Amino acid sequence: MNRYSLSIALFAALLVLPAARAGDATGAMHEGAYMPGAAVAATRVQSVSYEVPDVKLLREDGHLVSLPQEMNDGRAVVLNFIFTSCGSTCPLMSQVFAAFQRKLGADAAGVHLMSISIDPEEDTPARLLEYAHQFGAAPGWQHYTGTLEASLTAQRAFDIYRGDKMSHAPATLMRAAPGQPWVRIDGLATPDDLLQQYKRLVAAK
């Protein structure tokens, strides 16, 4: 491989990306730049309605809290599902959350980042707190665990459950305010993807 063809490949990737991402994310589903094996994240964005289930979850600080209450405190919600023993995709998703939170800057106070464990029997609040610390989570980002049933209920409500934790696929969900539809980003989103979607969502509010 020489330097010339490398630049071609990179240039092509740069061209494809913004074009594919420029479409309006709200409303109809659209395909992001889907290139198998590509050096950029392949994502799919769609707008979906979910009913937030009335379950109690155990927050990283040890408090038993109601999921609807955690989501309806006036802030925008950005949600993902992770587990701390996960080797590949979860650390990346958590890194992306951390970078997204930093990029929000002054807006961060109005955004509640939530990560719910899909391995609640292993992920105790203490473990989650350590995990959050490891990724440099700022105060607006909290991790949740609870009983297996509670986690499964939350996973099913947001169409995350894929049979077991090893089969999980990365997804990020975002909502500007209670009662509004969720934006669902399937695939490994970048911090800029999240920022772009967030700004679009807030502007449409």
Next chain:
Amino acid sequence: MSRRRLTLRAAALTLLVACCALRAAEGASEGERIYREGLQASGEPLRAERGTGLSLTGAAAACINCHRRSGLGMKEGRTSIPPVAGSYLYHPRAGEVDDLDLPFVEGMRADRDPYTDATLAQAIRTGIGADGKPLGYLMPHYALGDEDMAALIAYLRHLSPGKVPGVTEQLLHFATVVTPDADPVTRAGVLDVLEQFFADKNHYRRGDAPRLRSSRRMMFKAFRTWQLHVWELHGAPETWEAQLRDYQGKQPVFAVISGVGGRDWSPVHRFCEAQSLPCLFPNVDLPVAAEGQFDNLYLSKGVLLEAGLVAHDVAAQKSAGGTARIVQVFRTDDVGREAARELATRLAPEGVTSSEMGVVPGTGSAALKKALRKVRPGDALMLWLRAGDLAMLGAPPKGVTMIYVSGRMGGLEASPLPGAWRALTRMAYPFDLPDARRVRVDFPMGWFRIRDIPVVAQQAQVDTWMACGIVSDALNHMADTFVRDYLVERIEEMLEHRLVTGYYPRLALAPNQRFASKGGYIVRFAAEHGTRIVAQGEWITPP
């Protein structure tokens, strides 16, 4: 960089790789530290970046996180992590995967140019693969110097699956380990199950069935005879590791399956870690619960889990004005000593002190009675005692607030705990409740009945049968990719979606998780006599 300089650099790298390959044999090589721990030869943490500017350092950047210890990759959801063991990187281009003369693993590719040391280094540094296309988004770009790169590449070459001890064209050797202090009844029951399982497994392999060559993607039976070796240990625990090395030297095995332990299992555990020998689900009350272990998998933490369950209950009682002190009684030659220590450690932050009473082995009811005199009004009591000891207890101590017994040690719901004790007693019960598990336990019980296997130690026998089934399923998934680390990784991945055919409500593992069932109940007896038990609250998973 000019083409000429690139060629020179590639030649230098090849030389370095050759040197590193020679050194790789000596202990934990530099390449292995990069791969597993994310540490460069200088001791500095490994540094990497992903395309979008996210950086990774140290253990978080280590190759092992995704490509696994075996180097054979994995599948997580729809994300497929390709194998990086050398033979999968350097194989010549082939028409399709079936044409490769390599053991099948998910994510292997046939249709790309083979890597060279130079293109591999380029892939690791810039994320551009051998075919000039960018690698997956998950793959970071590593800042590695030439020497570290050469060490890493030498290590990847060394990871290539080769001849594995304990595996021949015809035979797959397994061992089961029995310690001299194992309960003789449990030992007989467990060995019955193991021998019958192996006999059944081999029953279908009459004559020389042709090897299935086509369609490697399909699960197929690896037509090898399973051979069981019973490794009986003798004498003091300090001598067991040498005995095990001796057994493994005489007839190497691919994995250790099940087994029966007594007071101390740690020599067996250490042997398996040292030899990188999978040791799968032995019947032990006291497993080794150290961090960073790989080869030893257990169904649960045994009495250490029970200590967690009791600690949870004592703490819950405390908020309702419970106890400030717990007296713990155990036999000095049994696992209760370690369990008591675990409970004391867990209760200390709750402000509950522990008083531990070791009772000399072989003594009768008088010795137990003497230990119980330690209980003062307002104390709680924890009995880490076997069924025989529970049966000869006199009257419960006066003024005791709460009595706890170990379910595993005391015989679960069949415990002979005298009637006068039962109203006050709660039992740590690290299994699913009898009614809830009945259907799941019917699988092995039916299997035992048809084969005339006497049920003498039901839970251990059911666990043994399930362990055999798990290993058998994992091996079927592995086809003929006989790599020890890969066996452990496959079990980690498949366990959660396999039907549980035993005492536990749910089994699951993951990287760095070594105990498959993570919780239990606190139960009490429904009556002064009989085996009916009632759960006090929900399933508990102690931290």
